[in-house]
Amino acid sequence: MNPSMDTPMDKPLTDPHDAGHHAAPAGLWRWLTTTNHKDIGSLYLWFAAAMFLIGGLMAMVIRAELFQPGLQVVQPDLFNQLTTLHGLIMIFGVIMPAFTGFANWQIPLMIGAPDMAFPRMNNWSFWLLPVAATFLIGSLFLPGGAVSGGWTMYPPLYLQGGISYDLTIFAIHIMGASSIMGAINIITTILNLRAPGMRMMKMPMFVWTWLITAYLLIAVMPVLAGAVTMLLADRNFGTHFFDAAGGGDPVLFQHIFWFFGHPEVYILILPAFGIVSTVIPTFARKPLFGYRSMVYATASIAILSFIVWGHHMFTVGMPAGMQLFFMYATMLIAVPTGVKVFNWVVTLWKGSISFETAMLFALAFVFLFTIGGFSGLVLAMVPVDVQLQDTYYVVAHFHYVLVTGALFSIFAGLYYWLPKWTGHMIDERWGRWHFWLSAISVNVLFFPMHFLGLAGMPRRIPDYALQFADFNRIASLGGFVFGASQILLLVVIVKCIRGGEPAPARAWDGAEGLEWTLTSPPPYHSFAKPPEVR
Amino acid sequence: MNSQASSSDTSYYLPSPSHWPIVGSAALLLLSLGATLTIHDLAGGGLLLLAGGGTLAAMLIGWFGKVIGESQNGLYNDQVDASFRWGMAWFIFSEAMFFFAFFGALFFTRVISVPDLASADNALLWPGFQAAWPTAGPGLEQVFTPMAAWGIPALNTAILLSSGATVTWAHWALKRDRRGQLNLAMALTVALGALFIAFQAHEYIEAYQHMGLTLGAGVYGATFFLLTGFHGLHVSIGTLMLLVILLRCLRGHFRPDSHFAFEAVAWYWHFVDVVWLVLFLFVYWL
Numbered sequence: 024m025n026p027s028m029d030t031p032m033d034k035p036l037t038d039p040h041d042a043g044h045h046a047a048p049a050g051l052w053r054w055l056t057t058t059n060h061k062d063i064g065s066l067y068l069w070f071a072a073a074m075f076l077i078g079g080l081m082a083m084v085i086r087a088e089l090f091q092p093g094l095q096v097v098q099p100d101l102f103n104q105l106t107t108l109h110g111l112i113m114i115f116g117v118i119m120p121a122f123t124g125f126a127n128w129q130i131p132l133m134i135g136a137p138d139m140a141f142p143r144m145n146n147w148s149f150w151l152l153p154v155a156a157t158f159l160i161g162s163l164f165l166p167g168g169a170v171s172g173g174w175t176m177y178p179p180l181y182l183q184g185g186i187s188y189d190l191t192i193f194a195i196h197i198m199g200a201s202s203i204m205g206a207i208n209i210i211t212t213i214l215n216l217r218a219p220g221m222r223m224m225k226m227p228m229f230v231w232t233w234l235i236t237a238y239l240l241i242a243v244m245p246v247l248a249g250a251v252t253m254l255l256a257d258r259n260f261g262t263h264f265f266d267a268a269g270g271g272d273p274v275l276f277q278h279i280f281w282f283f284g285h286p287e288v289y290i291l292i293l294p295a296f297g298i299v300s301t302v303i304p305t306f307a308r309k310p311l312f313g314y315r316s317m318v319y320a321t322a323s324i325a326i327l328s329f330i331v332w333g334h335h336m337f338t339v340g341m342p343a344g345m346q347l348f349f350m351y352a353t354m355l356i357a358v359p360t361g362v363k364v365f366n367w368v369v370t371l372w373k374g375s376i377s378f379e380t381a382m383l384f385a386l387a388f389v390f391l392f393t394i395g396g397f398s399g400l401v402l403a404m405v406p407v408d409v410q411l412q413d414t415y416y417v418v419a420h421f422h423y424v425l426v427t428g429a430l431f432s433i434f435a436g437l438y439y440w441l442p443k444w445t446g447h448m449i450d451e452r453w454g455r456w457h458f459w460l461s462a463i464s465v466n467v468l469f470f471p472m473h474f475l476g477l478a479g480m481p482r483r484i485p486d487y488a489l490q491f492a493d494f495n496r497i498a499s500l501g502g503f504v505f506g507a508s509q510i511l512l513l514v515v516i517v518k519c520i521r522g523g524e525p526a527p528a529r530a531w532d533g534a535e536g537l538e539w540t541l542t543s544p545p546p547y548h549s550f551a552k553p554p555e556v557r
Numbered sequence: 558m559n560s561q562a563s564s565s566d567t568s569y570y571l572p573s574p575s576h577w578p579i580v581g582s583a584a585l586l587l588l589s590l591g592a593t594l595t596i597h598d599l600a601g602g603g604l605l606l607l608a609g610g611g612t613l614a615a616m617l618i619g620w621f622g623k624v625i626g627e628s629q630n631g632l633y634n635d636q637v638d639a640s641f642r643w644g645m646a647w648f649i650f651s652e653a654m655f656f657f658a659f660f661g662a663l664f665f666t667r668v669i670s671v672p673d674l675a676s677a678d679n680a681l682l683w684p685g686f687q688a689a690w691p692t693a694g695p696g697l698e699q700v701f702t703p704m705a706a707w708g709i710p711a712l713n714t715a716i717l718l719s720s721g722a723t724v725t726w727a728h729w730a731l732k733r734d735r736r737g738q739l740n741l742a743m744a745l746t747v748a749l750g751a752l753f754i755a756f757q758a759h760e761y762i763e764a765y766q767h768m769g770l771t772l773g774a775g776v777y778g779a780t781f782f783l784l785t786g787f788h789g790l791h792v793s794i795g796t797l798m799l800l801v802i803l804l805r806c807l808r809g810h811f812r813p814d815s816h817f818a819f820e821a822v823a824w825y826w827h828f829v830d831v832v833w834l835v836l837f838l839f840v841y842w843l
């Protein structure tokens with residue numbers, strides 16, 4: 024046990040910067056018990072990296088199997104387990120924890136706070152994640168294997184599986200609890216711990232996007248918890264929520280799931296908007312164009328996200344009036360999203376632009392996320408969606424949004440803030456290699472999937488007809504290169520942590536914001552005294 | 558004991574490293590594994606559940622005990638107090654969204670899926686099925702009596718509303734520093750909460766033993782038991798929290814101008830109250 028736990032060390036910290044970290048234990052115990060937002064942010068980011076490796080290896084196996092028609096590498100059941108786990112791990116284990124890692128590191132720095140509002144709860148939010156990940160990945164080794172019904176967990180398929188299905192339900196519960204606590208912490212920190220003078224409309228865009236994301240989280244993660252609880256009851260306690268014989272309806276699950284699921288899409292992308300809205304002004308050396316409209320656009324996207332879930336269900340049976348409503352509501356989201364893309368482009372206009380790796384990823388984000396947004400508009404049209412539902416076009420669409428969108432913004436954020444966090448500039452040469460290899464291969468990987476989907480290739484199937492062979496082979500080759508390129512990212516990160524050119528307080532000459540007024544790396548407790556914001 | 562200084566001028570309280578969160582994670586690990594093993598009738602499930610429950614209890618007592626100690630020692634300034642308020646308010650909001658999922662299931666079933674099963678589209682599949690509520694659905698043999706609103710449920714409504722009044726009385730007394738009335742009103746609130754739980758337990762036993770109303774009684778049974786069950790769980794947690802507050806009141810904790818823990822529990826209790834009113838309306842009455 025930690026001897027310092029109950030000592031008078033817990034006095035009010037008149038100068039938190041001085042007193043706090045003498046109590047910090049060393050070694051593993053430090054990381055298990057830490058209440059420091061930077062430590063916890065790093066834990067989140069390393070956890071996301073580990074999950075990225077595991078989820079990425081699963082994707083490599085999937086692409087290897089799809090390299091040519093027929094069954095070569097894995098049997099269909101294992102293939103289904105891998106696609107299911109790949110989805111769950113990448114969403115709940117990589118993108119969400121990585122963004123939460125950024126939030127932990129950056130929000131206190133950006134608003135001039137000493138730490139997060141609830142440092143102990145912050146620790147718990149993180150340390151729940153390894154428990155959930157253990158259940159998800161461990162279930163691969165249980166009798167019957169892991170869940171194989173797709174990450175969306177639809178009944179009746181999901182009601183039929185074995186022990187790993189129940190473990191996955193509990194994993195979802197635990198990840199939900201983690202997300203809700205994390206979101207409450209972020210909301211409270213932003214509402215209550217801003218430095219004097221930091222009015223809401225002066226907050227950095229990244230803080231704004233995370234505030235709105237946190238509201239989405241506390242609104243929809245409990246709904247997902249309710250949905251999987253009903254699955255648990257139907258599976259084990261004899262209820263008939265999703266069974267027509269008892270008056271229930273499997274479609275009910277889809278409604279509840281997608282009421283969570285569509286806002287979840289914005290949980291995965293709004294923080295990306297925040298990162299890109301930070302990186303682009305820095306390297307264009309101009310303030311963000313249309314700050315107010317960015318804030319309002321983000322809020323509009325979040326509100327609209329609650330009334331579009333039906334676009335995932337156009338083919339399950341729905342009155343035409345509802346289809347029209349969900350179609351138009353979905354298309355409406357293109358307006359605030361368009362405002363954002365416009366603002367990024369105008370921010371670049373007449374800027375004195377330089378192309379550091381962070382900026383390269385941010386620019387690639389603007390191009391490639393927009394492609395993902397456009398294919399989303401295509402899918403929003405009911406007659407088109409009826410054709411494309413569950414084809415590789417959908418796979419192409421959401422991978423453009425989540426890989427070249429969310430993941431590229433995470434890369435941009437890493438290249439942008441690592442100098443602040445480590446005190447060393449990154450190796451731009453390696454970074455550029457990572458960028459160009461990733462940006463080219465990711466398009467080789469996902470762009471052909473549009474054609475495969477339009478030609479009718481269904482998703483989540485390990486085998487396919489001969490006419491799909493060429494594009495699948497191209498996609499797989501792109502996938503292998505993309506997967507291998509990520510080793511470069513690991514090299515860059517490790518190099519940056521271990522050494523390199525010392526980073527000044529303001530690591531980028533065009534960077535604005537409170538975090539750049541602190542040393543690189545910043546002191547253990549970020550702002551001992553709240554800074555004044557003009 | 559009332560050593561709290563007015564500390565609004567000191568800086569934000571940052572707790573030192575704590576082992577309670579990781580203990581909590583271990584508890585949830587044990588509980589989930591135990592539940593899974595128990596569900597599948599595998600060995601060790603009960604043991605793990607017991608260990609997990611014990612660990613969770615230790616964590617809650619230890620963690621909240623530490624927070625109460627810090628509060629009593631005056632480590633929390635006004636800004637920390639405001640953080641607690643925001644945190645609790647949004648926690649209750651997320652709880653409301655959890656119930657929203659189950660109410661959504663109830664409304665969907667009553668308005669869409671049951672009428673749909675009785676429509677001409679499904680006449681071949683489920684011949685002769687009449688859309689009515691309550692129902693066990695078209696394919697189950699189970700015969701059950703639905704729970705009537707104007708027996709125990711109406712009584713429970715009165716009990717919960719009264720407990721809402723008594724907890725407000727307690728708050729009123731606390732703000733005027735009338736400790737006798739505070740203790741009395743809190744004790745009454747706890748007693749009313751316990752009475753509610755007892756009545757609901759009786760109702761469940763009735764349902765299972767005499768009314769054929771079980772979890773398996775079609776979608777009526779499913780929505781009935783999950784909605785009232787999760788509400789009952791919240792009442793139980795709320796009563797436990799009220800009990801802790803009562804014990805703290807008896808030990809002289811809280812001051813007229815600083816008693817957020819009391820208010821948080823009162824908020825929670827009112828929230829549970831409101832959920833019950835919606836439940837009474839749509840599950841029992843209409």
Ligand SMILES: [Cu+2]
Binds near residue numbers: 284
């Ligand atoms: Cu959607």
